[in-house]
Amino acid sequence: MPRFPITIGLTAVLPAALFAQQPARYTLADDPVAIYNLVGAVRVEPVEGTGVLVQVTRAGGDASRLRIAQGEIEGRSTLRVIYPGNRIRWRSGAGNSSTQLPVREDGTFGDGGDDRGEESREEGRRVRISSGGGVDARADLLVQVPRGRRVAVYLAVGSVAVTNVDGDLSVDAHDAPVTATGVKGRLSVDVGSGTVRVTQVEGELDVDTGSGTVDVSRYRGASLSIDTGSGDVTGTDLESEELSIETGSGEIRLTGITAPRLSLETGSGGISAELRRDVSALHAETGSGDVAIRAPAALGATVAIETSSGNIDTDFALRVTRRSRDHVVGTIGDGKGTIEIETGSGRITLLKSSN
Numbered sequence: 001m002p003r004f005p006i007t008i009g010l011t012a013v014l015p016a017a018l019f020a021q022q023p024a025r026y027t028l029a030d031d032p033v034a035i036y037n038l039v040g041a042v043r044v045e046p047v048e049g050t051g052v053l054v055q056v057t058r059a060g061g062d063a064s065r066l067r068i069a070q071g072e073i074e075g076r077s078t079l080r081v082i083y084p085g086n087r088i089r090w091r092s093g094a095g096n097s098s099t100q101l102p103v104r105e106d107g108t109f110g111d112g113g114d115d116r117g118e119e120s121r122e123e124g125r126r127v128r129i130s131s132g133g134g135v136d137a138r139a140d141l142l143v144q145v146p147r148g149r150r151v152a153v154y155l156a157v158g159s160v161a162v163t164n165v166d167g168d169l170s171v172d173a174h175d176a177p178v179t180a181t182g183v184k185g186r187l188s189v190d191v192g193s194g195t196v197r198v199t200q201v202e203g204e205l206d207v208d209t210g211s212g213t214v215d216v217s218r219y220r221g222a223s224l225s226i227d228t229g230s231g232d233v234t235g236t237d238l239e240s241e242e243l244s245i246e247t248g249s250g251e252i253r254l255t256g257i258t259a260p261r262l263s264l265e266t267g268s269g270g271i272s273a274e275l276r277r278d279v280s281a282l283h284a285e286t287g288s289g290d291v292a293i294r295a296p297a298a299l300g301a302t303v304a305i306e307t308s309s310g311n312i313d314t315d316f317a318l319r320v321t322r323r324s325r326d327h328v329v330g331t332i333g334d335g336k337g338t339i340e341i342e343t344g345s346g347r348i349t350l351l352k353s354s355n
Helices: 004-021
Strands: 024-028 033-046 052-059 067-073 076-082 087-089 098-103 125-130 138-145 150-163 166-175 178-181 184-193 196-211 214-228 233-247 252-258 261-266 271-275 281-286 291-295 301-307 312-314 318-323 327-332 337-343 348-352
Touching: 024 067, 024 076, 033 052, 033 125, 033 166, 052 076, 098 150, 098 166, 125 150, 138 150, 166 178, 178 184, 252 261, 261 271, 271 281, 281 291, 291 337, 301 312, 301 348, 337 348
Parallel strands: 033 076, 033 138, 033 150, 087 125, 150 166, 150 178, 166 184, 178 196, 184 196, 196 214, 214 233, 233 252, 233 261, 252 271, 261 281, 271 291, 281 337, 291 348, 301 337, 312 348
Antiparallel strands: 024 052, 052 138, 067 076, 098 125, 301 327, 318 327
16 A cells, blocks of 8 residues: 555644744843733743743644744834734633734734724734634743843733742733732733732732732732722732722722721722721722721721711721711821721721731
8 A cells, every 4th residue: 555645644744733832932132022912821930131031832723824023113122923814713711702802913912002092003903812713823922031121911812920020010911810929020910801819029019900800919019009890809918108999899808908098999899908007098988888997906097987878886986076877077096197988888897906
């Protein structure tokens, strides 16, 4: 039996399979850096040296159709994974999902223009990423960042994990969970949909999500800001000069908080905060939900508490200056700080912490 046709078939298949498994490596020497990828898992880790290193591993039946582009765009050194066509096949672990976004011909997206309400240099084609038909390809990235570098990572769908990076890092994703551990410097996370979990961060932290829970623990820094359209926010062992949390719909639960200035707001959901130290300014407001604040016995502040429907309880010695059925104004301790607590419907408690 002739074997020649079988040999030809193998030689046609093997190169594509090997290509999909072999990582390609790139160096971005200039600062700042921007990295763009539509689909895949992204890991960001530290590295010695001066250049940002990116390892790209392409996978999927159409992996060979992905193209890698480099070059400066608007003052940033870029690496871009270019996907062909307007549809990309992707099945997330959460089941069927669909993401649509404009992608420019150079492979950039999400860094201005339509996504941020600014004038765009070009709108680009509309790309749909879903579990249906389309290009079967993704790129998994390992991004290695030297100390002090400025790096922005843009991802449409997949996942992002950041570990022990010391620098100025921005993560912008449409639909992806993001985790960050041991980060120093500045970290900005902007996610359209996906959970965000951050722990052991030192520096400046800014988290913005359209939909998804946010969990931050063991934070030390000058400024911590969390803004989510819909999702619970949990914080544990947070120390900051200024702490701001806002969610359109969701619970805010904080324990072990040290921050002179706090602003906590939710459109619908309860607020609970356990303070380790006195505050200079605290604002807590919810459209509907209970508010419970625990503070040290040495707390001193001018207090204004209001609820349209619900009880007001405190075990601090409160010198009342004005009282009505749903509104109490008074002074606790030396009265140096300010505390404002308001709920449209719910109970308000201001209690002494046990320690």
